Amino acid sequence: MIKARSLALALPAVLALLPATVAAQDLPANLVAAEIRGGWRTESGTQMAALHLTLAPGWKTYWRAPGEAGFPPQFDWSGSANIADATIHWPTPELFDLNGLRFAGYRDELVLPIEFRPAVADRPMSVSGRIDLGVCETVCVPVSFDVAADLDPAGGPDPMIRSALANQPEPAATAGLSRARCSVEPIRDGLRLTSELTMPQIGPEEFAVVELADRSIWVSQAETVRAGGDLVAVADLVPSNAAPFALDRSSVHITVFGGSGRAVDLQGCTG
Template sequence: MIRYALALLLLPAGAFAQSLPPDLVQARLLPGWQTEGGSRMAAFQIRLADGWKTYWRSPGDAGIPPTFNWKGSTNVRAVHFHWPVPEVFETAGMQTIGYHRELVLPIEVVPADPSRPVHLRARVDMGVCRDVCVPTEVALTADLEGPGAPDAAIRTALAHQPERSRAKATCTVQPTGDGLRVTARLNVPVQGPEETVVMEPVDPSIWAAPATVQRQGGTLTATSDLVASSGQPFGLDRSGLRLTVLGAGRAVEVTGCPAP
């Protein structure tokens, strides 16, 4: 069973706030089911007004990625996200990555004690955009207990994750004036007529610019500049560097990029 409460706060004020659609953001927790391993496979569902979008964990040039604060939750040892394949948007010469109309984000909750109910208290900060971007805060609480039941929306989102590949990837790294330039070469199948490569360092404070991408047969080459938010020099953990190739409704993900 699940019991949840929802509170929604839109931060803009005045006439602009009054012009927003009343159903701009609707959010809830899908209770899901208890897995054979004892974790809970739930999901965060957000529905947006027509024409609006929200963002992936790596949002691109101008997006606002969602952040989750679980303070106040009980019997929670760990939380793992299973992001479905996002879309790539081009707006005013900028590339952003996210979802339009709806996002079902599976959340695997690992309880400290699988025999006891899980109480979730989540504050989600995110951005939703159309012609303008609106910073949005969603507050949710839920009690997850019992075996639960299969949920088609969660299963669909889980099935639509990027394919995890053991394909060969190598990276060359060169220093730049304010960071590092990483050139990755991946032997992965074609994901569509237009491919986008996203580089995600282990350290979230390191920003990666949209990559330039070229393909020759089975080899995809992507180059991105990495800069630390501190402006200071940094080391790159090659073993944890995540490379995601996004295509036409599909994607492949490679983790680790050693030197050639």
């Protein structure tokens, strides 16, 4: 394990968005602790590492799609050395309800596998990142911190990272998806997307989350219902100019949660 060389919470940003009834002393001293787990060098030459977050008891942080009122997590690795790109492997989150809104996230702890690809093979890699994310209990606040570590190519397999990698959503094909069809209609400020997924039921409280490759487009919480053998999810898509637009259906990413711990992941749909 490689400790983060620095962790600095941006408390002024936190306090600016807190309700008037919540003061600095109401926040736990150990709201977020972070470290980089160094991981191991893969056969393809990448480094499978992880961001390890420990939250104050009862606090939660958001998945990559935070919902209508959440804080999307953001990662800036531009200060790193010999890092060409980073691929995040998101473990399956839990579903939570907060003030009438549902969001996906992680409670108390998160091991987030991150696969770093070197710019030049067989040379040392060091990670220096700025992380911005939201954490919630009865209120939600944004936090920012820095992490840094040297990545050891001789590191061995990390059981915590392997467990997180094994806990990703199931591919749609293995879950029995036979058809993914999407239709769109213009609305005043964008598009309404209706997704029809022909697949076996995966739990008692199925819930679909719709994402687009273009993160600047706001996506509403999907209304999800069962219609025979189809799971139907309806979501509104609103771009920054608040107008209808041409949608590339291959950019549509849908994750279906079953309410029983199962989740299914699919990319793209047909017209």
